[in-house]
Amino acid sequence: MSDTHTFTGTVTGMTCGHCVASVTEEVQEIAGVEDVDVALATGALTVTSAQPLDEGTVRAAVEEAGYALAP
Numbered sequence: 001m002s003d004t005h006t007f008t009g010t011v012t013g014m015t016c017g018h019c020v021a022s023v024t025e026e027v028q029e030i031a032g033v034e035d036v037d038v039a040l041a042t043g044a045l046t047v048t049s050a051q052p053l054d055e056g057t058v059r060a061a062v063e064e065a066g067y068a069l070a071p
Contacts, residue, residue, distance in 0.1 A: 007049065022056055
């Protein structure tokens with residue numbers, strides 16, 4: 001059994017389910033990501049991965065989707 005790592009953050013600027021889908025799709029493209037959970041109401045982002053994720057990598061994926069990761 002391998003270790004899993006969790007990255008949490010807050011996505012800003014989302015207003016609908018399509019926003020959530022866009023963020024989820026981009027973050028899932030990061031190598032090693034196993035699961036992505038995005039809560040529309042709070043912007044909470046939880047990413048489970050096989051190895052630790054660099055915040056900059058996650059931030060870039062969120063920005064590619066057209067949103068921002070809160071500081």
